[in-house]
Amino acid sequence: EAGVAQSPRYKIIEKRQSVAFWCNPISGHATLYWYQQILGQGPKLLIQFQNNGVVDDSQLPKDRFSAERLKGVDSTLKIQPAKLEDSAVYLCASSSSGQGTPLHFGNGTRLTVT
Amino acid sequence: QKEVEQDPGPLSVPEGAIVSLNCTYSNSAFQYFMWYRQYSRKGPELLMYTYSSGNKEDGRFTAQVDKSSKYISLFIRDSQPSDSATYLCAFILTGGGNKLTFGTGTQLKVEL
Numbered sequence: 001e002a003g004v005a006q007s008p009r010y011k012i013i014e015k016r017q018s019v020a021f022w023c024n025p026i027s028g029h030a031t032l033y034w035y036q037q038i039l040g041q042g043p044k045l046l047i048q049f050q051n052n053g054v055v056d057d058s059q060l061p062k063d064r065f066s067a068e069r070l071k072g073v074d075s076t077l078k079i080q081p082a083k084l085e086d087s088a089v090y091l092c093a094s095s096s097s098g099q100g101t102p103l104h105f106g107n108g109t110r111l112t113v114t
Numbered sequence: 115q116k117e118v119e120q121d122p123g124p125l126s127v128p129e130g131a132i133v134s135l136n137c138t139y140s141n142s143a144f145q146y147f148m149w150y151r152q153y154s155r156k157g158p159e160l161l162m163y164t165y166s167s168g169n170k171e172d173g174r175f176t177a178q179v180d181k182s183s184k185y186i187s188l189f190i191r192d193s194q195p196s197d198s199a200t201y202l203c204a205f206i207l208t209g210g211g212n213k214l215t216f217g218t219g220t221q222l223k224v225e226l
Contacts, residue, residue: 041218043202048211098212101212103214105157105158106157
């Protein structure tokens with residue numbers, strides 16, 4: 001089974017610029033998640049999709065972050081404008097539907113904002 | 115009080131040692147308990163998964179859950195250099211929409 005694919009692997013931008021990340025989940029997984037992992041911390045959920053609908057975006061900074069999952073498969077996460085504190089690894093994960101189903105993570109996009 | 119507390123590490127052990135990694139939690143509504151392993155510059159990888167108190171064994175790994183004390187542990191027997199990674203405990207709430215709450219991670223190094 002192919003894993004969760006993410007691109008790019010690395011991105012360096014200046015503050016106030018915009019950036020977008022892409023995720024392709026495991027085939028057949030209805031639920032897709034974006035997590036932010038700051039160095040030395042555990043991942044924190046930004047947004048969760050069930051098919052193409054948002055389930056939880058309570059911790060997404062909506063003034064600068066946006067995400068979409070068109071057609072219920074691939075997803076993009078955008079930051080505009082970026083701040084220094086957005087430097088982190090952005091992890092995409094997917095799972096089957098249902099409570100307690102394990103999440104499978106991609107290798108993430110490492111963002112550095114200078 | 116933080117929802118999840120994890121021993122900070124880093125932890126350095128000799129090859130062959132038994133390793134104990136621990137997390138405490140405060141939310142009694144956590145229903146599912148997981149351990150993820152994260153190698154440097156990689157995403158977290160599910161290692162152990164359980165939803166009941168007691169022990170679950172998989173090869174050299176044993177996950178232990180004590181719901182009454184709100185405490186989970188991961189034991190690694192006969193540790194190998196390939197076990198060197200960051201270990202993250204993770205929890206899912208009852209009715210929580212499958213959202214994972216992670217600990218901060220413990221960095222483990224197994225030395226030859």
